[in-house]
Amino acid sequence: xxxxxxxxxxxxxxxxxxxxxxxxxxxxxxxxxxxxxxxxxxxxxxxxxxxxxxxxxxxxxxxxxxxxxxxxxxxxxxxxxxxxxxxxxxxxxxxxxxxxxxxxxxxxxxxxxxxxxxxxxxxxxxxxxxxxxxxxxxxxxxxxxxxxxxxxxxxxxxxxxxxxxxxxxxxxxxxxxxxxxxxxxxxxxxxxxxxxxxxxxxxxxxxxxxxxxxxxxxxxxxxxxxxxxxxxxxxxxxxxxxxxxxxxxxxxxxxxxxxxxxxxxxxxxxxxxxxxxxxxxxxxxxxxxxxxxxxxxxxxxxxxxxxxxxxxxxxxxxxxxxxxxxxxxxxxxxxxxxxxxxxxxxxxxxxxx
Amino acid sequence: xxxxxxxxxxxxxxxxxxxxxxxxxxxxxxxxxxxxxxxxxxxxxxxxxxxxxxxxxxxxxxxxxxxxxxxxxxxxxxxxxxxxxxxxxxxxxxxxxxxxxxxxxxxxxxxxxxxxxxxxxxxxxxxxxxxxxxxxxxxxxxxxxxxxxxxxxxxxxxxxxxxxxxxxxxxxxxxxxxxxxxxxxxxxxxxxxxxxxxxxxxxxxxxxxxxxxxxxxxxxxxxxxxxxxxxxxxxxxxxxxxxxxxxxxxxxxxxxxxxxxxxxxxxxxxxxxxxxxxxxxxxxxxxxxxxxxxxxxxxxxxxxxxxxxxxxxxxxxxxxxxx
Numbered sequence: 137x138x139x140x141x142x143x144x145x146x147x148x149x150x151x152x153x154x155x156x157x158x159x160x161x162x163x164x165x166x167x168x169x170x171x172x173x174x175x176x177x178x179x180x181x182x183x184x185x186x187x188x189x190x191x192x193x194x195x196x197x198x199x200x201x202x203x204x205x206x207x208x209x210x211x212x213x214x215x216x217x218x219x220x221x222x223x224x225x226x227x228x229x230x231x232x233x234x235x236x237x238x239x240x241x242x243x244x245x246x247x248x249x250x251x252x253x254x255x256x257x258x259x260x261x262x263x264x265x266x267x268x269x270x271x272x273x274x275x276x277x278x279x280x281x282x283x284x285x286x287x288x289x290x291x292x293x294x295x296x297x298x299x300x301x302x303x304x305x306x307x308x309x310x311x312x313x314x315x316x317x318x319x320x321x322x323x324x325x326x327x328x329x330x331x332x333x334x335x336x337x338x339x340x341x342x343x344x345x346x347x348x349x350x351x352x353x354x355x356x357x358x359x360x361x362x363x364x365x366x367x368x369x370x371x372x373x374x375x376x377x378x379x380x381x382x383x384x385x386x387x388x389x390x391x392x393x394x395x396x397x398x399x400x401x402x403x404x405x406x407x408x409x410x411x412x413x414x415x416x417x418x419x420x421x422x423x424x425x426x427x428x429x430x431x432x433x434x435x436x437x438x439x440x441x442x443x444x445x446x447x448x449x450x451x452x453x454x455x456x457x458x459x460x461x462x463x464x465x466x467x468x469x470x471x472x473x474x475x476x477x478x479x480x481x482x483x484x485x486x487x488x489x
Numbered sequence: 490x491x492x493x494x495x496x497x498x499x500x501x502x503x504x505x506x507x508x509x510x511x512x513x514x515x516x517x518x519x520x521x522x523x524x525x526x527x528x529x530x531x532x533x534x535x536x537x538x539x540x541x542x543x544x545x546x547x548x549x550x551x552x553x554x555x556x557x558x559x560x561x562x563x564x565x566x567x568x569x570x571x572x573x574x575x576x577x578x579x580x581x582x583x584x585x586x587x588x589x590x591x592x593x594x595x596x597x598x599x600x601x602x603x604x605x606x607x608x609x610x611x612x613x614x615x616x617x618x619x620x621x622x623x624x625x626x627x628x629x630x631x632x633x634x635x636x637x638x639x640x641x642x643x644x645x646x647x648x649x650x651x652x653x654x655x656x657x658x659x660x661x662x663x664x665x666x667x668x669x670x671x672x673x674x675x676x677x678x679x680x681x682x683x684x685x686x687x688x689x690x691x692x693x694x695x696x697x698x699x700x701x702x703x704x705x706x707x708x709x710x711x712x713x714x715x716x717x718x719x720x721x722x723x724x725x726x727x728x729x730x731x732x733x734x735x736x737x738x739x740x741x742x743x744x745x746x747x748x749x750x751x752x753x754x755x756x757x758x759x760x761x762x763x764x765x766x767x768x769x770x771x772x773x774x775x776x777x778x779x780x781x782x783x784x785x786x787x788x789x790x791x792x793x794x795x796x797x798x799x800x801x802x803x804x805x806x807x808x809x810x811x812x
Contacts, residue, residue: 309791311508314768315512416631424753424754468631472627
């Protein structure tokens with residue numbers, strides 16, 4: 137009898153143990169998306185390449201032998217992998233790697249040198265900073281402005297919506313590029329003339345610190361959010377009538393709380409995907425502006441201006457174009473692959489097909 | 490439909506007015522005028538004043554603007570300040586056809602290559618053909634004209650020596666003021682620039698066609714069409730294709746805007762005498778009227794293009810009705 141009792145107790149313990157399962161790993165939507173994204177090899181490769189470029193940009197002073205503006209006049213237009221002899225004082229003064237195990241790099245043009253004898257590798261690596269800064273600032277600015285304006289427009293509806301959308305239509309019909317060019321020319325001329333006081337002077341000194349990119353950023357910020365605003369508005373319109381919004385309102389949530397706590401998390405995924413796919417366009421825009429001489433100020437290296445310096449001599453010195461060009465193509469390719477992967481992972485409609 | 494188009498055209502007027510105003514103000518706010526220098530030397534004060542009076546630059550800005558708008562309404566884009574033997578109208582009639590021909594050929598290339606490639610990729614889904622086409626398409630979208638142009642020049646112009654690497658093969662006078670004489674020289678010169686600017690478009694169209702055709706093929710009406718025994722060819726060509734083109738048409742609008750950036754670069758790389766190249770050079774030379782005029786023409790093209798896209802949109806998707 138006693139034995140039996142004990143048995144039962146043991147059974148009970150086993151039963152409770154059975155029911156008290158160890159906490160299972162939940163399958164959150166974000167976790168699902170992450171798993172889906174990781175399965176997409178090409179997308180992951182793109183993301184890894186972008187990370188690599190980010191690391192290059194951050195570590196630029198460490199992984200390059202020279203500053204991007206350092207000229208070596210006796211060795212201009214050197215082909216890739218040419219070594220050269222340099223006087224010790226030159227190397228000691230200018231080379232970051234002098235006196236380190238990497239010292240051999242001071243007398244080798246890894247990917248050649250440009251027309252002014254500047255080390256192409258150093259310039260290409262510093263050039264990542266310009267492209268990435270453009271990608272980051274342009275996408276963050278246009279995503280933020282576009283989302284806020286689009287959300288407000290879609291949520292408010294009525295007259296406000298009408299007004300904002302007419303404004304967006306209006307701006308949409310303006311030729312973006314000539315206006316950006318004109319703004320860039322205007323600001324560059326202002327900077328050349330030199331404004332000594334007030335807001336203008338502050339802006340110009342910031343612009344100088346950024347190598348002449350501030351005004352491209354401003355121009356993009358002023359005009360780049362239009363598509364994003366339309367997309368965000370459409371998303372808000374499709375979620376606005378859902379029950380969870382009504383529930384939030386019944387609980388007494390304020391309009392801004394509904395917009396930014398309840399609606400925004402639902403609409404943000406397609407916006408981020410669209411923005412990722414827009415990034416190659418921004419990178420290309422900066423490169424194109426620099427190519428036609430209206431981008432960054434020399435000697436700041438941008439891949440676009442490097443292509444511009446090289447393309448007239450393309451027959452004899454193709455590496456001057458190919459090195460920045462291939463990197464530019466690879467970076468935009470990587471953003472496209474990553475964007476595609478993100479879309480497949482985040483867009484619920486794609487699942488199952 | 491006609492009413493809709495007319496309304497859109499009327500709505501475009503304030504937009505164009507604002508573009509002209511903004512350009513005008515920005516251009517005139519630029520420090521330094523067009524007559525500050527002759528070559529390297531500074532222009533003598535007296536002559537500068539005479540020249541500025543000649544072009545009305547000594548008047549207050551609003552008066553200049555009213556004068557300019559008045560001339561615009563008469564179809565006069567203004568005089569050139571440095572190349573004084575020509576007017577802006579002449580420059581535009583020389584350069585616009587080149588840019589227009591380039592753009593039209595790129596659009597054509599985009600559809601002729603993009604749509605069939607997209608259909609084949611969708612029909613051969615998840616086969617090596619599909620993967621190959623998709624990869625080429627993504628690569629084509631990603632390689633900017635800035636890079637593709639020099640690479641094509643290197644391969645087909647320098648190494649193989651198949652195509653000329655600069656200049657446009659047609660010169661004014663153009664047929665009807667806009668079309669080139671279709672000589673062998675013209676086609677020969679057009680190959681590389683059109684490939685440079687157009688391959689991105691065809692890749693984009695191919696990708697979009699594939700995606701939307703796959704979506705359409707999953708619809709019930711396709712199953713119905715198959716169930717009633719239609720041949721696969723008919724199902725694709727009659728039932729699926731037109732519907733799958735709707736998203737492709739929406740793409741045309743942004744594509745037109747994209748050509749602006751692209752053509753600027755392409756015309757520069759291949760030294761084509763088009764509007765983009767003139768725009769860039771006019772910036773440096775402070776050609777006030779040319780700069781404003783070209784921006785205005787870009788605006789007009791953009792607006793007309795978007796209206797055309799909307800009309801096309803109604804044609805492929807009859808559910809869209811214009812009120």
